[in-house]
Amino acid sequence: MHPPDQISEADFLAEYDASAFPSPLVTVDAVLFTYDAGTLKVLLVKRSSHPEQGKWALPGGFVDPAADRNLNDTAMRVLKAKTGVTPPYIEQLATYGDQRRDKRGWSLTVSYTALIAHQACQSFVDSVDDVQWLALDSAQRKALAFDHKQLLADARERLRQKALYSIVPAYALPETFTLPELQTLHEALLGKPLPRKSFRRRIEQADLVMDTGLKRTERGRPAALYRMRERARDFTFLRNLEA
Amino acid sequence: MHPPDQISEADFLAEYDASAFPSPLVTVDAVLFTYDAGTLKVLLVKRSSHPEQGKWALPGGFVDPAADRNLNDTAMRVLKAKTGVTPPYIEQLATYGDQRRDKRGWSLTVSYTALIAHQACQSFVDSVDDVQWLALDSAQRKALAFDHKQLLADARERLRQKALYSIVPAYALPETFTLPELQTLHEALLGKPLPRKSFRRRIEQADLVMDTGLKRTERGRPAALYRMRERARDFTFLRNLEA
DNA sequence: ATAATAGTGTCTTTCAGACATTATCTA
DNA sequence: TAGATAATGTCTGAAAGACACTATTAT
Numbered sequence: 001m002h003p004p005d006q007i008s009e010a011d012f013l014a015e016y017d018a019s020a021f022p023s024p025l026v027t028v029d030a031v032l033f034t035y036d037a038g039t040l041k042v043l044l045v046k047r048s049s050h051p052e053q054g055k056w057a058l059p060g061g062f063v064d065p066a067a068d069r070n071l072n073d074t075a076m077r078v079l080k081a082k083t084g085v086t087p088p089y090i091e092q093l094a095t096y097g098d099q100r101r102d103k104r105g106w107s108l109t110v111s112y113t114a115l116i117a118h119q120a121c122q123s124f125v126d127s128v129d130d131v132q133w134l135a136l137d138s139a140q141r142k143a144l145a146f147d148h149k150q151l152l153a154d155a156r157e158r159l160r161q162k163a164l165y166s167i168v169p170a171y172a173l174p175e176t177f178t179l180p181e182l183q184t185l186h187e188a189l190l191g192k193p194l195p196r197k198s199f200r201r202r203i204e205q206a207d208l209v210m211d212t213g214l215k216r217t218e219r220g221r222p223a224a225l226y227r228m229r230e231r232a233r234d235f236t237f238l239r240n241l242e243a
Numbered sequence: 244m245h246p247p248d249q250i251s252e253a254d255f256l257a258e259y260d261a262s263a264f265p266s267p268l269v270t271v272d273a274v275l276f277t278y279d280a281g282t283l284k285v286l287l288v289k290r291s292s293h294p295e296q297g298k299w300a301l302p303g304g305f306v307d308p309a310a311d312r313n314l315n316d317t318a319m320r321v322l323k324a325k326t327g328v329t330p331p332y333i334e335q336l337a338t339y340g341d342q343r344r345d346k347r348g349w350s351l352t353v354s355y356t357a358l359i360a361h362q363a364c365q366s367f368v369d370s371v372d373d374v375q376w377l378a379l380d381s382a383q384r385k386a387l388a389f390d391h392k393q394l395l396a397d398a399r400e401r402l403r404q405k406a407l408y409s410i411v412p413a414y415a416l417p418e419t420f421t422l423p424e425l426q427t428l429h430e431a432l433l434g435k436p437l438p439r440k441s442f443r444r445r446i447e448q449a450d451l452v453m454d455t456g457l458k459r460t461e462r463g464r465p466a467a468l469y470r471m472r473e474r475a476r477d478f479t480f481l482r483n484l485e486a
Numbered sequence: 487a488t489a490a491t492a493g494t495g496t497c498t499t500t501c502a503g504a505c506a507t508t509a510t511c512t513a
Numbered sequence: 514t515a516g517a518t519a520a521t522g523t524c525t526g527a528a529a530g531a532c533a534c535t536a537t538t539a540t
Contacts, residue, residue, distance in 0.1 A: 009293050009346075018348050022308050023266050026340075026351060050252045063340065065265050065349035070341035095338045095353050097269075097306065098313035103252075105261050106308035108269060108353075110338050180519070198502050200520075205501090220518025221510040239482040239501065239528090423492070441529050443493075448528085463491025464537040482501090482528065 024097060025107040028074040029060030029148065031155035032087060033136070035172040035185045036118035040136040042152065045082055047145055048130060051103045057145035058152065059131075060109065075112040082131050084124035087116035089171035089233070093155055101147045109146075113155045115171035156189075163189040164240040167208055170228050176212055178223035179203065194241060208232040267340060268350040271317040272303030272391065274398035275330060276379070278415040278428045279361035283379040285395065288325055290388055291373060294346045300388035301395065302374075303352065318355040325374050327367030330359035332414035332476070336398055344390045352389075356398045358414035399432075406432040407483040410451055413471050419455055421466035422446065437484060451475040 032043040044056040059082040061074070068074040076086050090112055097108030118133070125131050134142075140152060162168045163186040170182050183199050203209060210229055215222035275286040287299040302325040304317070311317040319329050333355055340351030361376070368374050377385075383395060405411045406429040413425055426442050446452060453472055458465035 007293075009296065013294065013346055016347050018268055019262060019265075021305065022262075024269050024306055024308060025261055026267050026269060050250075051256065053252065062264065063267055063349070063351070065267060065342070071338065071351070092337060094335060095314065097353070099308070103256055104259050106306070108306070108314070108351075110340070110351075178519085195503050195505090196519090197504080197521080202502080215511095217511060218518080219512070220516080221520075223519055237501095238485065241502080242481070421492085438530055438532090439492090440494075440531085445528080458538095460538060461491080462539070463489080464493075466492055480528095484529080 022106075025102060025104060026063045027060050027107065027109045028063060028071060028078055028112065029058040029109050029151060030075055030079050030090075030112045030114050031058055031093070031152055032079060032083070032114045032116060033155075033159065033172050034116055034118040034133065035169075035188070036133070038184060038188070040172075040185075040188050041118070041133040042136050042139050043082065043125070044132055044134050044139060044144070046130040046132075052145035055145040056134075056139075056142060058111075058148045071110055075110075075114075079114060082125075083116065083121035085116070085121050087114040087120075087171070089115040089168065093151075093158055096147060096151065109151075111151045111155065113158060115169065117172065117174040119174055160189045164243060165237045166235060167203060167228070167232050170232065176214065176225040176227050178216055178225060179209075180223055190241075198241070202237055206235060206237065208235055265349075268345060268347060269306045270303050270350065270352045271306060271314060271321055271355065272301040272352050272394055273318055273322050273333075273355045273357050274301055274336070274395055275322060275326070275357045275359060276398075276402065276415050277359055277361040277376065278412075278431070279376070281427060281431075283415075283428075283431050284361070284376040285379050285382045286325065286368070287375055287377050287382060287387070289373040289375075295388035298388040299377075299382075299385060301354075301391045314353055318353075318357075322357060325368075326359065326364040328359070328364050330357040330363075330414070332358040332411065336394075336401055339390060339394065352394075354394045354398065356401060358412070360415065360417040362417055403432045407486060408480045409478060410446060410471070410475050413475065419457065419468040419470050421459055421468060422452075423466055433484075441484070445480055449478060449480065451478055 034041050043059060045059045047053055047055050047057050059078055061078045063071070063074050068077060071092070072090070075090060079090070080086050091114070093111045093113045095108060095110045099106050101107055125133060136156065140149070140156070144152065159169060167182065169185050169189060170177065172185060173181060179200055183194060183196065186199070187194055208229055208231065209226035212225045212227055214225040216225055277284050286302060288302045290296055290298050290300050302321055304321045306314070306317045311320065314335070318333060322333070323329050336354045336356045338351060338353045342349050344350055368376060379399065383392070383399070387395065402412060410425065412428050412432060413420065415428060416424060422443055426437060426439065429442070430437055451472055451474065452469035455468045455470055457468040459468055
């Protein structure tokens, strides 16, 4: 056994100076997806200041120890600043930290994935010119700031996986939606068509959605409008759709 | 459009002082599991200094911007310091950051889950007295430093999930192992018995293990010794075992 | 031979895939 | 009515659960 220090914890804390040690820069970045006009889109922000000034980036910002009680607060603050609202689905994805990703020095960013209905923040986003929804496919071909291309690819891959065993992607739709709508969203994530019957059957059997009684007619037979049940947020099917 | 700053990025970086802004303390903690004598165990370290001096904690440490190129380096450095080796399986799990978790101030820790064979570091661990393997169940009942009880619970839950759709837990076993051995490990994680036939069938059909030709006899009929194929690291079954 | 453990054969059950059929709207 | 899209019926196939059975060791 090492002998314990002779000073008390209180004395230790009184003396402690956090800024005495070199520490990474700490940020939070969010990958906010939506589904609009048959297209997966992601929210990007034009960087107004150095470094990487002028480039498009994921919405993000420094953790503010004074304003944020925890990391989730930071993520929500950052997203609200760019969309005017807080998305109905937000989840921590991964943390990226290394020497090189930011020219200012050793930096670390905690990445969040979030989903929102396009209409829920359309007017806000349209009102500013440094924020835009970009089609996911073109965003992934673009040069983004820092390692955001990687964060974006990882977030998409995670959401793609979820499309195989959950209906979490539905949070990218309005509160009420049709099953064909949800199916095309899943198909966009998976990059391939899904069997209609299987898709509906598993959702209905697991009782993940509630029929509103309303219908939406676009062309052809009207589709039933559903609302997600809260249990769908965490529900996972025992069996994946084929990858 | 905002006008871009007139100074160049190079000038900006030359002026930039990272320590001018308050930043969280940044650490990495690792949850290292093993399976020995029919028991799940986790590696704990006795804290030699303030804060939480004398309490048991997960192995961890500050990110060292000078020594670590990235977060993985930090995780491996921390684990090597406590076990003498680097585990064959290590994966980032989640990041915990808030005002309260560390009395020194706003702090953030990136949690890693790792697996290793007990024998691979037994002698090293036995040689020091501030490190020990503790049965997972008792560790979870103990008061651990900081929010490590939560990190431990989350890591266990993630590994439990993996037991349902992969054979990743096998990295907690020696390089060669028997299928009954692997099955009892999965059963320990899931807290319930598994059907023998199903367990073997899916592993064999997916060709996740290689027969070494050797047998191990404990009592009764000798069991075949297998080695994991590299593809088992990332393989996931299409269908989960029943939760 | 018996006890103990490893490993197999095979039937049932569950649920996704395939695909034809029916339903309900607009023009 | 035709065209379009939504929704269902029903068969097939793949893979997990149940469980009885066989195989191989030590004592």
